[in-house]
Amino acid sequence: MAQQILRSWGRVLAAPADVVDMPAAAAPFPALPAGSSSLLPFGKGRSYGDSCLNPGGALLRTKNLDHFISFDKDTGILVCEAGVQLADILRVIVPQGWFLPVTPGTRFVTVGGAIANDVHGKNHHRNGAFGCHVRRFELLRSNNERLICSAEENADWFSATIGGIGLTGLITWVELQMQPISGPWMDVETLHFSSLDEFGKLTAESDSRFEYVVAWLDCSDAVGRGIFFRANHSAETEQYKKPLCLSLPVVPPVSFVNNLSIKLFNTLYNKKSDGSSRAHYEPFFYPLDGVGNWNRIYGPKGFYQYQCVIPARHGLAPIQEMLAAVSKNGMSSFLSVLKGFGSKPSPGMMSFPCEGVTLALDFANTGASVQRLFAALDEIVAGVDGRLYPAKDGRMSGALFRAGYPVLEKFSTFVDPAFSSGFWRRVMEGK
Ligand SMILES: Cc1cc2nc3c(=O)[nH]c(=O)nc-3n(C[C@H](O)[C@H](O)[C@H](O)COP(=O)(O)OP(=O)(O)OC[C@H]3O[C@@H](n4cnc5c(N)ncnc54)[C@H](O)[C@@H]3O)c2cc1C
Known part of the structure; x- marks a missing residue:
């Protein structure tokens, strides 16, 4: 584990943070590094400001969670770990006649990051946001509880984690529905x-x-x-x-x-x-x-x-x-x-x-x-x-x-006590 200065995409904010790499999706939740007050999952840092930074705390990087678990080319259902990038998904699915149902303006983001910000694309008027196409995911909480979340199972955690800016726990793997296309x-x-x-x-x-x-x-x-x-x-x-x-x-x-x-x-x-x-x-x-x-x-x-x-x-x-x-x-x-x-x-x-x-x-x-x-x-x-x-x-x-975000009070009840971010402290503690 090392202290690193990480910047987000806008490069205005630089935050020294302990960086912890999550070793594998099935690994136990890592201990907070000595001197760190909280953890925050970190994908590719393609967020512009401080919602992906945690000054004075630790960042829990998902770069090792980069495995594909399954892809059914008949139904377009993809299961992968949360550190897989959209670029990698496209490389696999486009030649098989499938495409992402929603994509932001860069393909260098992780699936976990796309869920945590519930990203939108140029087809929002048709397909809504990324979360509309998430079938299930696993959420690892800091107490080592693992929740399978979907519209039917742990539905409140499903709802809080989609757009939950990384604060409800670590998404380890996800199941997504792709959409069919003829070609690239x-x-x-x-x-x-x-x-x-x-x-x-x-x-x-x-x-x-x-x-x-x-x-x-x-x-x-x-x-x-x-x-x-x-x-x-x-x-x-x-x-x-x-x-x-x-x-x-x-x-x-x-x-x-x-x-x-x-x-x-x-x-x-x-x-x-x-x-x-x-x-x-x-x-x-x-x-x-x-x-x-x-x-x-x-x-x-x-x-x-x-x-x-x-x-x-x-x-x-x-x-x-x-x-x-x-x-x-x-x-x-x-x-x-x-x-x-x-x-x-x-x-x-x-x-x-x-x-x-x-x-x-x-x-x-x-x-x-x-x-x-x-x-x-x-x-x-x-x-x-x-x-x-x-x-x-x-x-x-x-x-x-x-x-x-008038639903904030309700959302706050789902925030993991070990998780925080620069953004969260700024908006919750600031005027
Ligand atoms: C050029 C460019 C164009 C963009 N265009 C769009 C656009 O069109 N639409 C749009 O909506 N966004 C857009 N974005 C923003 C980008 O899609 C989001 O910021 C995205 O969430 C970044 O993903 P990331 O993997 O880099 O995550 P990070 O930026 O590293 O983290 C983002 C959030 O996700 C959380 N997180 C990451 N991994 C996990 C995990 N495994 N479990 C739980 N939480 C996790 C982090 O804690 C953080 O809160 C754009 C960004 C760039 C640079």
Whole structure:
């Protein structure tokens, strides 16, 4: 066991922690290292803020829980250990005609991490969140109790653990339902929109015809223009040639991301032409995975992602207000994603998505100026009973968290007494 400084994906927060590797799924729960007050499961650290960090405590890494247990190619039911990455699952199942029912924008996350944040993808309007496709899992508690959890068995633990940000215990293995596909290709349509109203109309007409829908928003001003992508799995069956993967080898001394480079990026990206195309699933679902360590472009101070959901009854007006606030504060977001969430409920009691629209904005960590902007954005989100996504958060107040997740008191009763995180202490102890 070693003390290590670990960073999460945004690279703003660095926490010294004792790192304990869970030796095997069947092993007993490890003892707390001397001097550590708590433990937190750790997958691939692809969460942006402090929900995957535990300063002053220990991290329980799941890298050894990387075994496949079974895959039934007739039913698409997969059983694997919780440290298996989505990338590994895709490598096994796609050639056999199956795909993940829900995937986030990176495939380098573990199954345990995907459940703990109840991740969502571009098909939320059809398939809901990841938790909707979890059939069962085993939860190992710090008292060495092992609970098999499903909608029928230990249903309350099932519900608390899906979206339970790693606090209810360690998920050791999971049983998931995959979805059938013909091959690795996607039929994609690309359409420019020049206002949020147009985005709303495109979403309304696309949700019933397209499995995957997402928009890139040009945040260089407050207009609300962008590019809309909608896609279905293609009937094309040919297997594929591996795309080139680049990597940023070092952290540059200063951020490459500033208002000028964002303007240039947006101008170039806006030139993308409208039309239909066939794309391999990797660049379609995981464009950022094509550049290893892309998070380093923000330099040594790192960056924040601000992701909120605005309930459907408020329409798109709050999003327009948020764009105006970004512009008024003289800031710009490098990558801005807008997407509608559907009404399919998740079994997870703390799940982030709700019917409405989600906006994700990336900002370099510029200190006080970006914090001022976040305060303005928080006010808009709180004013419409919206909420922020813990997987992306490293700074929301306890008050905003409590307002966004009214089920918190009930959830707290499921938190394992030996488990905690930087995020949990911050929002539960802070104002
Ligand atoms: C480029 C990029 C794109 C992304 N796109 C999306 C997106 O489209 N949608 C979305 O929802 N998210 C998205 N995310 C966020 C990411 O999917 C989540 O943060 C995910 O949970 C990270 O998984 P991980 O394995 O890295 O877990 P970590 O970040 O290491 O941990 C995440 C949480 O899971 C808990 N955990 C991990 N393993 C276990 C286990 N075995 N048992 C119990 N708890 C466990 C941890 O304690 C922690 O609370 C994106 C992230 C990146 C970097």
